[in-house]
Amino acid sequence: MAISLDRSIVGVEFDRTVCEPVTETEIRTYSAISGDPLPPSPGGGALVAAPTFVVSVRGKKFMPPKLPNLGAAGFDAGKDIEFGEPIHPGDVLTVVSTVHDVYEKTGRSGTMAFLVLRAVITNQRGDQVAVIDQKMMFR
Amino acid sequence: MILDLHTHSEASEDSRAPVEAYLKWLVRKRSILPIDGIVLTEHRQWSQRVDYRSLEDQYGLLILRGAEVETDYGHILVYGVNDRITERFDFTNVRLSAQELVPAVTEMGGIALPCHPGRPTIGLYEHYATKPPIEGVVAVEALNGGSRRGENERVHELIERHGYRAFGGSDSHLVSLIGVCATEFDCGIRTTDDLVAALFRGGYRPVDFRDRLRTAA
Amino acid sequence: MAHPIGFTDLDVGHEFPRLQLTLSSEQVQQYALAAHMPGGRFMSDAAAQREGLPGQIVPGNLSMALFARLIAEALPAGVLRRLNATFRALVRPGQVLVVHGVVTEKHCTEAGESVECDLVLESAEGDRLVTGTATVRLSGESPTAR
Numbered sequence: 001m002a003i004s005l006d007r008s009i010v011g012v013e014f015d016r017t018v019c020e021p022v023t024e025t026e027i028r029t030y031s032a033i034s035g036d037p038l039p040p041s042p043g044g045g046a047l048v049a050a051p052t053f054v055v056s057v058r059g060k061k062f063m064p065p066k067l068p069n070l071g072a073a074g075f076d077a078g079k080d081i082e083f084g085e086p087i088h089p090g091d092v093l094t095v096v097s098t099v100h101d102v103y104e105k106t107g108r109s110g111t112m113a114f115l116v117l118r119a120v121i122t123n124q125r126g127d128q129v130a131v132i133d134q135k136m137m138f139r
Numbered sequence: 140m141i142l143d144l145h146t147h148s149e150a151s152e153d154s155r156a157p158v159e160a161y162l163k164w165l166v167r168k169r170s171i172l173p174i175d176g177i178v179l180t181e182h183r184q185w186s187q188r189v190d191y192r193s194l195e196d197q198y199g200l201l202i203l204r205g206a207e208v209e210t211d212y213g214h215i216l217v218y219g220v221n222d223r224i225t226e227r228f229d230f231t232n233v234r235l236s237a238q239e240l241v242p243a244v245t246e247m248g249g250i251a252l253p254c255h256p257g258r259p260t261i262g263l264y265e266h267y268a269t270k271p272p273i274e275g276v277v278a279v280e281a282l283n284g285g286s287r288r289g290e291n292e293r294v295h296e297l298i299e300r301h302g303y304r305a306f307g308g309s310d311s312h313l314v315s316l317i318g319v320c321a322t323e324f325d326c327g328i329r330t331t332d333d334l335v336a337a338l339f340r341g342g343y344r345p346v347d348f349r350d351r352l353r354t355a356a
Numbered sequence: 357m358a359h360p361i362g363f364t365d366l367d368v369g370h371e372f373p374r375l376q377l378t379l380s381s382e383q384v385q386q387y388a389l390a391a392h393m394p395g396g397r398f399m400s401d402a403a404a405q406r407e408g409l410p411g412q413i414v415p416g417n418l419s420m421a422l423f424a425r426l427i428a429e430a431l432p433a434g435v436l437r438r439l440n441a442t443f444r445a446l447v448r449p450g451q452v453l454v455v456h457g458v459v460t461e462k463h464c465t466e467a468g469e470s471v472e473c474d475l476v477l478e479s480a481e482g483d484r485l486v487t488g489t490a491t492v493r494l495s496g497e498s499p500t501a502r
Contacts, residue, residue: 026390033383033390034421037428039435051436052424055417056391076416078153080440103152105183106209106233108259153442155489160461160472167368287483312442313487314460315474356371 005102005113009064015097017059022049024089030056039086049087054130055079057087057121059095063136067115077114077137084128092124100133113138140328141346142201143177143321145216145254145280145308151182154312158191161317162198171355172318172348176201178218178334180254180308183208183231185220203331206230207254212237212273213261216280216308219249219335242275250335254280255310257293264293272301278338281305282345284320285312306338307345319349360433363469363494366459372430372473375422375455379414384449387418414447419486423475426455427490434492437470441488452480457490469495 027049031038036050063074087093100118104111115136121129146161147154158179165174177200184206191202205218208230215237217224224247228235237253244251256263256279263279281294282305298305307320325342328334337343381400388398393415396403401411420441427436447453454477461472470493477486 030390033386034418034425036421036424039428050421050424051439052417052421055420056393058392076443078440078442079416079420080438081420082438083436104233106214106261108261110260111233155440157461163368164460285484288481313474313476313489314472315458 005104007102009067009099010102011098011100012064013096013098014064015059015061015095017061017095019057019093019095022057022087022089022091022093026056027053027087027089046088046090051083052081053087054081054083054121054132057093057095057119057130059097059119061097063115063117064099074115075137077135079135080133082131084130085123087123087129091129093129094122096120096122109137109139111139140175140324140326141173141321142203142324142328142334143174143309143311143318144205144218144306145180145207145283145310146177146317147181147207147310147312148179150179150184150186151312153182156312156314156317158202159194159198160314161311162194162200162202164314164317165200166198168318171351174200174318174321176203176328177317178203178205178308180205180207180216182206183233185225185230187222201329203328203334205331208235208240209233209261210235210237210240212253212266212270213256213258213263214254215240215251216254217244217249217251218338219244219331221248223247224249237273241273245275248335250277250338252276252278252280252306252338254308255283255286255290256280256297257290258283258286259290262290262293264297267297276301276303278304278306280308280345282307282320282347283310284308284316284349285310304338304341304343305345306343307347319347319352321346321348361431362433363462363464363471366462366471366494368459368462370459372426372457375426375429376452377422377455378452379418379447379449381412381449384412384414384418387421388415391415391417393417409446410448412449414449416441416443416486419443419447419477420488422453422455422477423457423486423488423490426457426475427473427492430457431471431492431494434471434494436490437493438491439488440490441475441486443486445483445485447477447485453485454478454480460489468493 101116306322457475475488
């Protein structure tokens, strides 16, 4: 199946989700299972989520609904996470997702198309919690 | 003179290594990695405007530039890139014709050499099983620091069968992987023209510093 | 209590204590559920094979969590500011994994002191499965806690 790169999708916002409040159970469970430990709570304050907890914060739509023909079987090829304000129980997070880039390259798996999806996550105070660039590979 | 002929800085989309960080690392690791310079071979791109002379002066290391392009025979390193070459070949095209690229680059003053030839899909070894050899290839990257077990070993057969010369490079995308494999030249090299001439002439060999690094760790 | 490693204790080339571990199939399933990513490929060999994979695979996000764990254990006083990873090859449950990292740069700016690190997750045979980098802040003003 030929891969077609349609760059008109770059910059398009495809999802804006206000998530349910983060719970203490979610924070503790993620940390216990992933091994990413809970950071210390400064000054004995509120529980702080492990840094990579942000990857579990997802919008309703993970991918743009109208994808160009990028080939079958999307795989996570990599991520770049910029961390901002920490996440605490009770935080109401908003995820805004856009298509950040699309390009093609060749590798061991053959010719691959890459879609870079950017998720900007903010809390109820409007503080930026994280920016996550996720590279999806299609072949 | 020892040069790492295959490196990627943060200009390549899958590398996070600033050029200056590479140089600082090499200066610090000098006793283990006696590298005199690096050649930046960014993926699928070329910019005439980039100038690293101030970094060269500051760190006492040579910085040359080439490119890694993608062809129907796998990936190829191009040294001596100039306007004629970039006008003829779009480096962002992942389906360049290697049979056209290699002789044309030579004719236009550069040199194009297949890299990681033992790597599946994007290395020469597998393509030569079903396609004729590329005209005009003089050397291949016999030692690639990013290759997996067995991939570098397949290259020796290729070299013997076709009489290619051998060179080495780290294929680094991380600061700490710079210089793990490189190329030792019998002559001095100060410019890209010197490099291109030396690669055609011979008098070089791949060098492997991975054991030294393991021992030092 | 031992003094946690600070900015002045670190040199470029400082290697973090390595992690060696094996992830079980159950751990991978539990992680996928906790991270809200219950795709078949992370839940069982059969489901993964239906997607054309050799068997159950470890989510890339879990590899990133291992990087974060490496840094947290090596630099408990550090705050992770940036983390990135390239997933170069499939990581499978049951595979012996070695996670290691090294400091590659130190920065001292008005915003505080930080280090850059290279990170590698490799197989027991030395094949690099995941590579990445991190920026860890070691001093300066912490984000405001509630």
